[in-house]
Amino acid sequence: MKNLLVFLILLFSVQLGFGQATDKEKAKSTEILQVIHQYSQARENQDTVLLKKILTEDIDQLVSSGEWRSGLDEAIAGMMASSTTNPGSRKLTVERIKFMDSNVAVVDARYEIIDEEIVTRKMWSTFVVHRVEKVWKIASIRNMLPAK
Numbered sequence: 840m841k842n843l844l845v846f847l848i849l850l851f852s853v854q855l856g857f858g859q860a861t862d863k864e865k866a867k868s869t870e871i872l873q874v875i876h877q878y879s880q881a882r883e884n885q886d887t888v889l890l891k892k893i894l895t896e897d898i899d900q901l902v903s904s905g906e907w908r909s910g911l912d913e914a915i916a917g918m919m920a921s922s923t924t925n926p927g928s929r930k931l932t933v934e935r936i937k938f939m940d941s942n943v944a945v946v947d948a949r950y951e952i953i954d955e956e957i958v959t960r961k962m963w964s965t966f967v968v969h970r971v972e973k974v975w976k977i978a979s980i981r982n983m984l985p986a987k
Contacts, residue, residue: 867975868936871944871968874975878966879931885922890915893976895969900980903962914980927954931964942970950982961985 874893881889891911900908900917908917922929932949939945950964967979 870975871936872933875931875933879929882922882929885919887915895976895978898978903982903984925952927952927959944968
């Protein structure tokens with residue numbers, strides 16, 4: 840229930856930001872928000888089946904420690920290890936979606952890891968999503984720690 844409420848709040852806030860967007864872009868934005876929400880759920884639940892469904896085969900990820908993860912197997916293994924060593928709930932708040940064309944978008948999100956009601960890490964994440972056979976998938980992830 841909590842996840843659904845967070846998703847609906849994210850959906851509503853992004854929809855407000857797309858007042859000038861076309862109906863097609865609004866629909867695509869909703870689909871993209873769903874993929875980002877699924878990613879957050881998969882990380883939270885360590886759900887490798889869902890991750891395999893929403894990530895591209897050639898995904899690449901650069902994490903805040905500077906580690907590169909290339910390919911689906913390496914990315915998922917790294918995500919599972921990271922979820923174990925950095926426990927807590929992962930909260931992604933999408934700030935903007937920029938469409939590069941009708942099948943590619945860049946998604947910027949605030950990324951927080953919350954452990955026992957305390958925010959332990961505040962970062963930024965940028966996702967590149969790609970529409971593959973009418974389904975949005977995450978092709979690339981960049982996690983960044985903000986400069987102080």
